[in-house]
Amino acid sequence: MKKPRSWRWLRLAVPPATVLLVLLTGLVLFELEQPDEDDPAYLSPASTAAIGASTLADGVRAAGVKIARVGGTADAFLPENRGDVTILLTTPQFVHPEYLRRLALLSSATRVVVVEPSRETLLRGQVPIEGTDRALASGVSAPGCDYRPATDAGRAGVRRTRYGPVNQAGEAQLARCYDDSLVVLSRGWTTMAVVGSADPFRNDRIGEFGNAKLAVGLLTERPLLVWVDLHHREAPPKPEENPYQGGPTRQPTSTAGPTQTAGPDRPSGTPSGGRTTPQRPSAPPQTPSPQQSERQNPLWHAFPAWTYVVAVLLAVAFLLYALARARRMGGPVVEPLPVVVRAGETVTGRGRLYQRARAREESLTTLRSAALSRMARLLRLEPGTHRETIVTAVAASSGWPQHTVRDTLFGAPPEDDGSLVIAAIQLEALVEAVTTEQPDAEGARR
Template structure:
């Protein structure tokens, strides 16, 4: 049995009993190292979860202030290093005001990466702003921002060759483009083709240059350093001294804001940390569940004779009238004892056992088969008769 206290037993001379010793430094360390290791593991998991989930900027795609992989902080810094003034705006009014203010300083380019938060009237105001336009993806109201351009089938985004004469694309070379393809309007130039349709369109519209790209990943922090992505991004977005970069507002307007619940106030990393701690607790329970302590000996208070055990079990069978179990135990014990004397294997069939007993004892096969494999006796007299008959058969087999 296992020691409930976890202390090593010591035999007391002259008594034969086992008593626990006083705790030592080694036993204390062995007993407490599991809890210490579990606590250390919990701390490491919690810190790792914070570093992996809470230490990164969640950001938004193509946000010039986001350092996430999908953000565009790297592109904004590169443009500023080349003398381009980057103005980040979150509303149509700010975008139009910035574009009008840059007219006297050489003009501006309006980069539109997301118009899902705008209505048709606001998109029309954007289209009327005095600035070149760089539109990313198949935006709502694309025909207002890029008249004459219609979206085509989507293709896989990958590294592609320019395949056109547009100077910005020729200087950049291969770039990570694809996504939505477009139809080329009259007088426009289509670049980076996929399945015969360009994923970059550039053309002049009412004195302004309109450029549409099917995917903006080449401007992200993740892809900027690959191929000619950085060159293409700066050539397209830095053609004017000022770049007005429109992104979705960080929070909805107060009039449309929904009330926050308690769950909205919980940081996103908390749920992941709770899952990690749950896994740690389960692993710790499985590990500690196998540590039952050292095995110790225990003296029994009394010695029970085998005959008393048999009698006790017989009384239980009699009290529950379990004649079927009693006769099954008698038959199983009889077969286990006589099979070796009969020279039969342990897997011998009932017919083989009955045949060997009949041959050895001369008893009728019907009696032997009924005694070994027949129905359970209907009363105690029948059970006693079966036991006596089996005893007689075993004696004959042993003496033959």
């Protein structure tokens, strides 16, 4: 008769499979909820989608600021976009690192707003911020600083990517707000604001808390906003456009104050007001040293934050699986032994193992423990009885002298195999003397 199929394995497989399914479903839903930055609608001033930024663009225009939408970072360096402007980089990871480095050469009247750059983007663009810590979702916090756009906005949902300290050796930090999620620093001639979340710019999140005031405040400090609407990786600049390779260079200019362009009647670096302004070198910033790169690239930040969450959840799932495997599924089941081994063979095999290991002391300790347990049961001695009490009781029962009983039960360990055999024989004789009835002083039998 065919044995019925057992479904007991489902008790072990279903719990971890359910946990794993829930984890995978959560991860898939989380990834689907994240916007694709290569989507043309992402933070586009002309898009009314949830991830678009048409609401922000309307708010900027309502504040009297003109918007110049460009499709590449190179267009932001055109003459008509220079001077008293704000440059918005919504997808900095698509910007070529060379353009990020050139931002330091713009005029002092230019402001740059960068939306949620990653650590790799900052490192390639040589932005002097020493690291990032990115959360799974944006959080809300108070400004915690005196930066005007932040104080006007109040609490905002910008705390997602938190940035480390600014490298004070090269640039200066001007403000740090929202628990390190909004950092304003000087970058060459320009002022750069690094924003840790895209939520204040999106149509579906701009109405929450003070997001709208914060985003509009960051982008309306200059009369012109150059909106870089980029959704693909840029090609490197052409050699003739690269000021570091002998191409035409541009001195910083400003439309908000005295011109800073060198003329025939004024040396370079001297404004029309007669004050001497220190000039920044036109050479690109130096590449970070290996020590700096190693300090800025710890292993903890080498992987996305979600990988650590997945690792923790998998560890929890494995622990639950281990607990499910370890717990008893029901009552004990009596099953026939596959092989019956004689007791004598077991004793002989164990003895040979002790002999091979030369465990003389352990062997005699095992024999003494078994003998003491047997005699204590016969003499009705409680567990934990003092040694001398045991010796007295055993000597009285066996008729042996107390010193002989003490040496037999608690003597020194044997020095060789011969001593072990003698001690075992003497111990067996003592047990035999206790378990065998002895005549008393009057000849009566116990």
